[in-house]
Amino acid sequence: xxxxxxxxxxxxxxxxxxxxxxxKAMGNYLIVGISSDEFNKSKGKIAHFDFETRKxxxxxxxxxxxxxxxxxxxxxxxxxxxxxxxxxTMGDDWAGKFDDLSDLxxxxxxxxxxxxxxxxxxxxx
Ligand code: CTP
Numbered sequence: 001x002x003x004x005x006x007x008x009x010x011x012x013x014x015x016x017x018x019x020x021x022x023x024k025a026m027g028n029y030l031i032v033g034i035s036s037d038e039f040n041k042s043k044g045k046i047a048h049f050d051f052e053t054r055k056x057x058x059x060x061x062x063x064x065x066x067x068x069x070x071x072x073x074x075x076x077x078x079x080x081x082x083x084x085x086x087x088x089t090m091g092d093d094w095a096g097k098f099d100d101l102s103d104l105x106x107x108x109x110x111x112x113x114x115x116x117x118x119x120x121x122x123x124x125x
Contacts, residue, residue, distance in 0.1 A: 001027030004085035004105075006070055008035045010047035011121040012057045015091075015113035022110050023089045024063035031083050032058055033070040042072075048122050080104045 005023050009016055009032070024030040035043075037051045047054065051069065058064050068079060080088060080101060088101050091112040101107050 001086045002029045002031065002084055003027040003087045003089060004031040004033065004080060004083060005089050006033035006035075006076070007090075008040060008045065008047055008118065009054050009058055010049055010118040011125065012054070013116050013118065013121060015116040017061070018113050019091055019110055020058075020061060020063050026087050026089065026108070029065045030063055031066045031068060031079075031085060032064050033068050033076075033079060034058065036069045036071050039071050047118070048125055076101060077104060 003023050003026050005020070007016070020030065020032070034051065034054055035045075035047075037047070040047050049057070055067050058067055066083070068083070076088070076098070079085070081104065085105050087106045087108060088098060088104075089108045089110055090098060092109040093112050095109045098107055
């Protein structure tokens with residue numbers, strides 16, 4: 001089974017790793033879409049690390065098989081088809097937000113790890 005998930009994954013932290021490990025455990029191939037710097041800017045979000053650095057951190061994780069850039073909100077449907085994803089998963093801060101993708105693949109939300117976030121870490125950096 002092929003699993004796909006998305007995020008900014010800035011200041012890579014244990015909440016991200018727990019999410020990614022659980023996502024990988026749903027299948028055997030994990031695709032991670034990372035927000036491009038331009039996409040973050042359009043959302044009013046400024047990451048501490050740029051796209052290439054965030055990508056290089058995720059590449060060092062054994063559970064991640066493929067990393068793709070996310071340029072805009074509407075590309076998920078195409079990505080699911082192109083990369084033959086069977087499962088789309090996100091943390092439950094997004095619960096219900098991507099249910100419309102369920103005509104293409106299974107949509108699952110995972111419980112978010114409490115007390116850690118990139119926003120919190122950025123505040124300390
Ligand atoms: N995530 C999680 N537990 C956390 C933080 C994030 O499970 N404590 C999950 C999110 O639900 C999402 C993925 O990790 O599925 C990527 O989230 P991202 O938005 O990049 O991380 P955050 O730490 O939430 O970043 P921010 O504070 O900028 O929103």
